[in-house]
Amino acid sequence: MPTYFLTGANRGIGLEFVRQLSSDPSNNIIAAVRSRRSELAALKAMAKSHRNVHLIECDVSSPDSIASLEFRVAEILSRTGENLNYLFNVAGINSSSSDTSLSVDPVSLQNHMNTNVLGPAKIVETLRQYLARGAVVMNLSSGLGSMTVATGVSKCCTYSISKAAQNMLTLHQARDLKRSHVIVIAMEPGWVKSDMGGKGAMVEPEISIEGMLDVVKGLKRDDSGKFYSFNGSQIPW
Numbered sequence: 001m002p003t004y005f006l007t008g009a010n011r012g013i014g015l016e017f018v019r020q021l022s023s024d025p026s027n028n029i030i031a032a033v034r035s036r037r038s039e040l041a042a043l044k045a046m047a048k049s050h051r052n053v054h055l056i057e058c059d060v061s062s063p064d065s066i067a068s069l070e071f072r073v074a075e076i077l078s079r080t081g082e083n084l085n086y087l088f089n090v091a092g093i094n095s096s097s098s099d100t101s102l103s104v105d106p107v108s109l110q111n112h113m114n115t116n117v118l119g120p121a122k123i124v125e126t127l128r129q130y131l132a133r134g135a136v137v138m139n140l141s142s143g144l145g146s147m148t149v150a151t152g153v154s155k156c157c158t159y160s161i162s163k164a165a166q167n168m169l170t171l172h173q174a175r176d177l178k179r180s181h182v183i184v185i186a187m188e189p190g191w192v193k194s195d196m197g198g199k200g201a202m203v204e205p206e207i208s209i210e211g212m213l214d215v216v217k218g219l220k221r222d223d224s225g226k227f228y229s230f231n232g233s234q235i236p237w
Protein backbone atom coordinates (compact mmCIF):
# COMPACT_ATOMS: atom_id res chain seq x y z
CA MET A 1 0.00 0.00 0.00
CA PRO A 2 1.98 3.12 -1.17
CA THR A 3 1.76 5.69 1.61
CA TYR A 4 1.99 9.42 0.98
CA PHE A 5 2.39 12.32 3.39
CA LEU A 6 1.99 15.88 2.18
CA THR A 7 1.60 19.37 3.59
CA GLY A 8 -0.52 22.19 2.16
CA ALA A 9 -3.20 19.65 1.25
CA ASN A 10 -6.27 21.87 1.45
CA ARG A 11 -5.95 23.94 -1.73
CA GLY A 12 -3.93 24.55 -4.89
CA ILE A 13 -1.26 22.02 -5.78
CA GLY A 14 -1.63 20.04 -2.55
CA LEU A 15 -5.36 19.54 -3.00
CA GLU A 16 -4.84 18.26 -6.55
CA PHE A 17 -2.26 15.77 -5.25
CA VAL A 18 -4.87 14.45 -2.82
CA ARG A 19 -7.53 14.29 -5.57
CA GLN A 20 -5.33 12.28 -7.94
CA LEU A 21 -3.79 10.01 -5.31
CA SER A 22 -7.06 9.24 -3.53
CA SER A 23 -8.65 7.98 -6.74
CA ASP A 24 -6.47 4.85 -6.39
CA PRO A 25 -7.78 2.94 -3.36
CA SER A 26 -4.45 1.18 -2.93
CA ASN A 27 -2.84 4.51 -1.94
CA ASN A 28 -2.84 5.71 1.66
CA ILE A 29 -2.68 9.53 1.98
CA ILE A 30 -1.87 11.53 5.10
CA ALA A 31 -2.97 15.06 4.21
CA ALA A 32 -1.68 17.82 6.50
CA VAL A 33 -3.41 21.20 6.70
CA ARG A 34 -2.34 24.30 8.54
CA SER A 35 -5.38 24.41 10.81
CA ARG A 36 -9.04 23.53 11.12
CA ARG A 37 -9.64 27.19 10.30
CA SER A 38 -8.08 26.82 6.83
CA GLU A 39 -10.28 26.59 3.73
CA LEU A 40 -11.15 22.89 4.05
CA ALA A 41 -14.46 22.19 2.31
CA ALA A 42 -12.99 20.49 -0.78
CA LEU A 43 -10.52 18.38 1.19
CA LYS A 44 -13.10 17.37 3.78
CA ALA A 45 -15.41 16.22 0.97
CA MET A 46 -12.58 14.09 -0.45
CA ALA A 47 -11.78 12.62 2.97
CA LYS A 48 -15.44 11.79 3.47
CA SER A 49 -15.77 9.91 0.20
CA HIS A 50 -12.30 8.29 0.28
CA ARG A 51 -11.35 6.15 3.28
CA ASN A 52 -7.69 6.31 2.21
CA VAL A 53 -7.42 10.06 3.02
CA HIS A 54 -6.41 10.97 6.59
CA LEU A 55 -6.52 14.63 7.63
CA ILE A 56 -4.14 16.01 10.20
CA GLU A 57 -3.25 19.52 11.37
CA CYS A 58 0.23 20.99 11.06
CA ASP A 59 1.41 24.57 10.82
CA VAL A 60 4.73 24.11 9.04
CA SER A 61 6.02 27.49 10.25
CA SER A 62 5.85 26.22 13.85
CA PRO A 63 8.42 23.66 15.06
CA ASP A 64 6.10 22.87 17.99
CA SER A 65 3.22 22.09 15.64
CA ILE A 66 5.52 19.85 13.56
CA ALA A 67 6.74 18.05 16.68
CA SER A 68 3.19 17.24 17.69
CA LEU A 69 2.54 15.74 14.24
CA GLU A 70 4.67 12.69 14.91
CA PHE A 71 2.29 10.92 17.26
CA ARG A 72 -0.64 11.28 14.87
CA VAL A 73 1.37 10.08 11.85
CA ALA A 74 2.67 7.11 13.84
CA GLU A 75 -0.88 6.22 14.84
CA ILE A 76 -2.13 6.29 11.23
CA LEU A 77 0.84 4.23 10.00
CA SER A 78 0.37 1.66 12.74
CA ARG A 79 -3.06 0.81 11.32
CA THR A 80 -1.56 -0.35 8.01
CA GLY A 81 1.83 -1.44 9.29
CA GLU A 82 3.46 0.56 6.47
CA ASN A 83 6.04 3.34 6.49
CA LEU A 84 6.00 6.46 4.31
CA ASN A 85 6.98 5.89 0.68
CA TYR A 86 6.53 9.52 -0.36
CA LEU A 87 6.85 12.75 1.62
CA PHE A 88 5.90 15.91 -0.27
CA ASN A 89 6.68 19.32 1.26
CA VAL A 90 4.07 21.32 -0.66
CA ALA A 91 3.00 24.09 1.76
CA GLY A 92 4.56 27.43 0.93
CA ILE A 93 3.99 31.15 0.89
CA ASN A 94 4.82 33.93 -1.53
CA SER A 95 3.64 37.29 -0.31
CA SER A 96 6.51 39.23 -1.80
CA SER A 97 5.44 39.79 -5.40
CA SER A 98 6.47 43.44 -5.54
CA ASP A 99 9.61 43.47 -3.39
CA THR A 100 13.19 43.76 -4.60
CA SER A 101 16.56 43.39 -2.88
CA LEU A 102 16.25 47.09 -2.02
CA SER A 103 12.97 46.72 -0.16
CA VAL A 104 13.18 43.48 1.85
CA ASP A 105 10.86 43.52 4.85
CA PRO A 106 12.42 41.78 7.90
CA VAL A 107 9.16 40.23 9.12
CA SER A 108 8.25 39.00 5.67
CA LEU A 109 11.70 37.45 5.17
CA GLN A 110 11.40 35.67 8.52
CA ASN A 111 7.93 34.38 7.63
CA HIS A 112 9.13 33.07 4.26
CA MET A 113 12.11 31.37 5.88
CA ASN A 114 9.95 29.81 8.60
CA THR A 115 7.40 28.40 6.16
CA ASN A 116 9.46 27.61 3.07
CA VAL A 117 12.73 26.46 4.68
CA LEU A 118 12.40 25.64 8.37
CA GLY A 119 9.09 23.85 7.70
CA PRO A 120 10.46 21.31 5.17
CA ALA A 121 13.58 20.87 7.34
CA LYS A 122 11.64 20.06 10.51
CA ILE A 123 9.03 17.93 8.73
CA VAL A 124 11.76 15.66 7.33
CA GLU A 125 13.69 15.62 10.62
CA THR A 126 10.54 14.65 12.53
CA LEU A 127 9.25 12.01 10.10
CA ARG A 128 12.53 10.50 8.90
CA GLN A 129 12.15 7.50 11.21
CA TYR A 130 8.96 6.60 9.30
CA LEU A 131 10.51 6.86 5.82
CA ALA A 132 10.67 3.48 4.09
CA ARG A 133 13.86 2.32 2.40
CA GLY A 134 13.73 3.85 -1.11
CA ALA A 135 11.25 6.54 -0.04
CA VAL A 136 11.13 9.83 -1.96
CA VAL A 137 11.14 13.26 -0.31
CA MET A 138 10.05 16.00 -2.72
CA ASN A 139 10.42 19.67 -1.78
CA LEU A 140 8.25 21.95 -3.91
CA SER A 141 10.66 24.59 -5.14
CA SER A 142 10.56 27.20 -7.89
CA GLY A 143 12.66 28.40 -10.78
CA LEU A 144 12.85 31.60 -8.76
CA GLY A 145 15.04 29.70 -6.29
CA SER A 146 17.55 28.72 -8.99
CA MET A 147 20.68 30.90 -9.25
CA THR A 148 20.71 30.11 -12.97
CA VAL A 149 17.03 30.39 -13.92
CA ALA A 150 16.25 33.46 -11.79
CA THR A 151 19.03 35.57 -13.27
CA GLY A 152 17.44 38.80 -14.47
CA VAL A 153 14.24 38.40 -12.41
CA SER A 154 13.88 41.31 -10.02
CA LYS A 155 10.47 40.67 -8.42
CA CYS A 156 9.61 38.28 -5.57
CA CYS A 157 13.05 38.74 -4.02
CA THR A 158 12.06 37.47 -0.57
CA TYR A 159 10.37 34.36 -1.97
CA SER A 160 13.38 33.70 -4.25
CA ILE A 161 15.77 33.91 -1.30
CA SER A 162 13.66 31.42 0.66
CA LYS A 163 13.41 28.96 -2.24
CA ALA A 164 17.16 29.22 -2.90
CA ALA A 165 17.72 28.38 0.77
CA GLN A 166 15.25 25.51 0.45
CA ASN A 167 17.24 24.21 -2.52
CA MET A 168 20.36 24.10 -0.35
CA LEU A 169 18.33 22.30 2.29
CA THR A 170 17.38 19.72 -0.35
CA LEU A 171 21.05 19.07 -1.15
CA HIS A 172 21.84 18.57 2.53
CA GLN A 173 18.84 16.31 3.09
CA ALA A 174 19.85 14.22 0.06
CA ARG A 175 23.31 13.75 1.52
CA ASP A 176 22.14 13.16 5.10
CA LEU A 177 19.53 10.56 4.10
CA LYS A 178 21.67 8.77 1.54
CA ARG A 179 22.66 5.97 3.91
CA SER A 180 18.98 5.39 4.73
CA HIS A 181 18.37 4.91 0.98
CA VAL A 182 15.98 7.87 0.88
CA ILE A 183 15.87 9.95 -2.32
CA VAL A 184 15.45 13.72 -1.88
CA ILE A 185 14.72 16.09 -4.78
CA ALA A 186 13.60 19.65 -5.43
CA MET A 187 10.67 20.05 -7.83
CA GLU A 188 9.50 22.99 -9.94
CA PRO A 189 5.76 22.40 -10.51
CA GLY A 190 5.48 24.83 -13.45
CA TRP A 191 3.55 28.08 -13.32
CA VAL A 192 0.40 26.50 -11.97
CA LYS A 193 -3.13 27.90 -11.78
CA SER A 194 -3.68 28.26 -8.02
CA ASP A 195 -4.05 31.10 -5.53
CA MET A 196 -0.28 31.52 -5.61
CA GLY A 197 0.13 31.06 -9.37
CA GLY A 198 -2.67 33.52 -10.10
CA LYS A 199 -4.98 33.83 -13.06
CA GLY A 200 -2.23 34.32 -15.66
CA ALA A 201 -0.62 30.97 -14.85
CA MET A 202 0.01 28.61 -17.74
CA VAL A 203 -0.25 25.08 -16.29
CA GLU A 204 -3.41 23.30 -15.16
CA PRO A 205 -2.97 21.66 -11.73
CA GLU A 206 -4.02 18.28 -13.22
CA ILE A 207 -1.11 18.37 -15.71
CA SER A 208 1.44 19.56 -13.17
CA ILE A 209 0.55 16.90 -10.60
CA GLU A 210 0.39 14.08 -13.18
CA GLY A 211 3.86 15.11 -14.34
CA MET A 212 5.32 15.34 -10.83
CA LEU A 213 3.93 11.93 -9.88
CA ASP A 214 5.45 10.40 -13.03
CA VAL A 215 8.81 11.95 -12.14
CA VAL A 216 8.89 10.76 -8.51
CA LYS A 217 7.79 7.24 -9.43
CA GLY A 218 10.66 6.93 -11.94
CA LEU A 219 13.44 8.15 -9.63
CA LYS A 220 16.55 6.04 -8.98
CA ARG A 221 18.93 6.34 -6.06
CA ASP A 222 21.43 8.33 -8.17
CA ASP A 223 18.77 10.98 -8.85
CA SER A 224 18.81 12.11 -5.23
CA GLY A 225 20.00 15.70 -4.80
CA LYS A 226 18.70 16.85 -8.21
CA PHE A 227 16.27 19.60 -9.18
CA TYR A 228 13.48 18.59 -11.60
CA SER A 229 10.69 20.22 -13.52
CA PHE A 230 7.23 18.62 -13.54
CA ASN A 231 7.90 17.64 -17.16
CA GLY A 232 10.86 15.48 -16.12
CA SER A 233 13.65 17.76 -17.32
CA GLN A 234 16.42 18.67 -14.91
CA ILE A 235 16.78 22.28 -13.71
CA PRO A 236 20.19 23.80 -12.92
CA TRP A 237 20.66 24.90 -9.34
Ligand code: NDP
Pocket residue numbers: 007008009010011012013014033034035038039058059060061062089090091092093094115140141142143188189190191192193194195196197198201
Ligand atom coordinates in the same frame (compact mmCIF):
# COMPACT_ATOMS: atom_id res chain seq x y z
P1 NDP B 1 -1.30 28.16 -2.75
O1 NDP B 1 -1.03 29.53 -2.26
O2 NDP B 1 -2.41 27.94 -3.69
O3 NDP B 1 -1.46 27.16 -1.49
C1 NDP B 1 -0.51 27.23 -0.47
C2 NDP B 1 -0.73 26.06 0.47
O4 NDP B 1 0.28 26.12 1.49
C3 NDP B 1 -2.08 26.14 1.18
O5 NDP B 1 -2.57 24.85 1.40
C4 NDP B 1 -1.70 26.80 2.51
O6 NDP B 1 -2.61 26.53 3.58
C5 NDP B 1 -0.38 26.11 2.76
N1 NDP B 1 0.39 26.80 3.77
C6 NDP B 1 0.92 28.04 3.74
N2 NDP B 1 1.52 28.32 4.90
C7 NDP B 1 1.36 27.23 5.69
C8 NDP B 1 1.74 26.92 7.01
N3 NDP B 1 2.42 27.78 7.80
N4 NDP B 1 1.43 25.68 7.50
C9 NDP B 1 0.76 24.79 6.73
N5 NDP B 1 0.34 25.04 5.48
C10 NDP B 1 0.64 26.26 4.97
O7 NDP B 1 0.07 27.66 -3.40
P2 NDP B 1 0.35 26.52 -4.50
O8 NDP B 1 -0.52 25.37 -4.23
O9 NDP B 1 0.36 27.13 -5.82
O10 NDP B 1 1.88 26.20 -4.14
C11 NDP B 1 2.29 25.00 -3.51
C12 NDP B 1 3.82 24.95 -3.53
O11 NDP B 1 4.30 25.02 -4.87
C13 NDP B 1 4.47 26.10 -2.76
O12 NDP B 1 5.57 25.60 -2.04
C14 NDP B 1 4.94 27.04 -3.87
O13 NDP B 1 6.05 27.80 -3.49
C15 NDP B 1 5.27 26.05 -4.98
N6 NDP B 1 5.22 26.67 -6.31
C16 NDP B 1 4.04 27.07 -6.86
C17 NDP B 1 4.01 27.64 -8.13
C18 NDP B 1 2.75 28.06 -8.80
O14 NDP B 1 2.82 28.54 -9.95
N7 NDP B 1 1.58 27.91 -8.21
C19 NDP B 1 5.25 27.82 -8.91
C20 NDP B 1 6.44 27.37 -8.22
C21 NDP B 1 6.40 26.80 -6.99
P3 NDP B 1 -3.72 27.65 4.06
O15 NDP B 1 -4.92 27.46 3.19
O16 NDP B 1 -3.97 27.33 5.48
O17 NDP B 1 -3.09 29.01 3.84
